[in-house]
Amino acid sequence: MSETKGFVFEEIKDYTGAKLGMWLFILSEILLFGGMFILYSAYRYKTPADFHHASKELDVILGTLNTIILLTSSLSVAACISAIQKGQRKLSMYLLMVTMALGLLFLVNKGFEWGTKIEHGIYPNSPALLVRTRGEILFFGLYYVMTGLHGLHVLVGVCVLFVMLIFIVKEKINRMHFTPLENSGLYWHLVDIIWIFLYPLFYLIT
Amino acid sequence: MKLPGHRPGLPGKVISLCIVPLDPAYKAGLPGHVPAKGVWMKTEEELHVTAYRTYIFVWVGLVILTGLTYTVAVGLQAEGWAVLIALVIAGTKSGLVLNYFMHLKSERLTIFRVIIPLVMAVLLVFILLTFSDLAFRGGVK
Numbered sequence: 530m531s532e533t534k535g536f537v538f539e540e541i542k543d544y545t546g547a548k549l550g551m552w553l554f555i556l557s558e559i560l561l562f563g564g565m566f567i568l569y570s571a572y573r574y575k576t577p578a579d580f581h582h583a584s585k586e587l588d589v590i591l592g593t594l595n596t597i598i599l600l601t602s603s604l605s606v607a608a609c610i611s612a613i614q615k616g617q618r619k620l621s622m623y624l625l626m627v628t629m630a631l632g633l634l635f636l637v638n639k640g641f642e643w644g645t646k647i648e649h650g651i652y653p654n655s656p657a658l659l660v661r662t663r664g665e666i667l668f669f670g671l672y673y674v675m676t677g678l679h680g681l682h683v684l685v686g687v688c689v690l691f692v693m694l695i696f697i698v699k700e701k702i703n704r705m706h707f708t709p710l711e712n713s714g715l716y717w718h719l720v721d722i723i724w725i726f727l728y729p730l731f732y733l734i735t
Numbered sequence: 736m737k738l739p740g741h742r743p744g745l746p747g748k749v750i751s752l753c754i755v756p757l758d759p760a761y762k763a764g765l766p767g768h769v770p771a772k773g774v775w776m777k778t779e780e781e782l783h784v785t786a787y788r789t790y791i792f793v794w795v796g797l798v799i800l801t802g803l804t805y806t807v808a809v810g811l812q813a814e815g816w817a818v819l820i821a822l823v824i825a826g827t828k829s830g831l832v833l834n835y836f837m838h839l840k841s842e843r844l845t846i847f848r849v850i851i852p853l854v855m856a857v858l859l860v861f862i863l864l865t866f867s868d869l870a871f872r873g874g875v876k
Contacts, residue, residue: 570865611784730821
């Protein structure tokens with residue numbers, strides 16, 4: 530009879546609990562952006578005409594394109610997780626690279642948008658902005674802060690996904706253990722959801 | 736020596752743990768130095784591997800809703816309705832992302848399925864309270 534030295538157990542996986550931390554973090558992020566959305570809604574309620582006027586200066590086409598880009602990146606990261614669950618390692622690596630590329634493309638578009646605005650002299654506390662009506666100043670202030678913070682989240686997400694890619698290459702994430710990837714996917718979907726709300730509220734004010 | 740309820744982890748099957756009190760007969764057979772609290776029993780839950788096709792359908796739906804938001808915003812003139820419709824569509828889109836991409840639909844635990852609507856409800860209360868203040872303020876901006 531073999532000697533038991535205490536408990537015998539295999540690798541412990543608490544699949545549900547492993548995602549709990551990320552969900553709690555997601556909730557805090559929703560409240561973070563939610564607070565700014567409340568601020569936005571208050572000022573839009575106060576100065577709707579100014580918001581409408583200022584919103585027309587934003588590039589709707591770029592905004593819509595960015596939305597499609599992020600939605601597609603959400604698709605690719607979700608498919609990436611399915612792929613790794615099915616053991617299709619190469620496919621999951623390609624999909625993850627697609628996600629990162631789309632995220633970077635989003636940031637490039639954002640850069641162009643901000644670049645043209647700044648070229649026209651519109652940036653927080655710029656002289657050209659300060660002569661405008663109060664509502665417009667608020668709109669652009671909110672625009673820069675909210676899309677800026679969101680862009681920062683996208684950048685962080687791309688870095689996190691890159692680390693996940695390394696893990697997949699090194700096979701630290703595999704068919705049996707993929708929760709870091711799933712958590713990174715959850716974060717990325719959150720970033721997408723935030724943009725889903727940012728897009729109509731900034732670009733589509735009629 | 737195999738523990739009761741022990742099954743080796745199979746690819747695709749996920750293992751969660753619960754602790755059960757030791758069966759007295761089993762406990763009697765254990766060597767003396769094994770702690771008497773309990774033994775890890777592993778229950779297997781089916782892992783939900785979502786099909787690629789589901790993801791693509793959801794993506795198509797999301798793109799269509801994006802187009803709808805754009806069309807409604809450009810076409811509709813009434814400010815109030817446009818905001819409401821835009822928010823409803825945005826809510827639907829995030830609902831799709833949450834349920835299918837973030838796997839909330841296949842989540843067994845109630846806590847996960849409740850937690851997002853709960854946060855949204857909290858935000859809604861904040862917004863309502865803010866507006867109920869704003870609406871009744873005087874001329875002060």
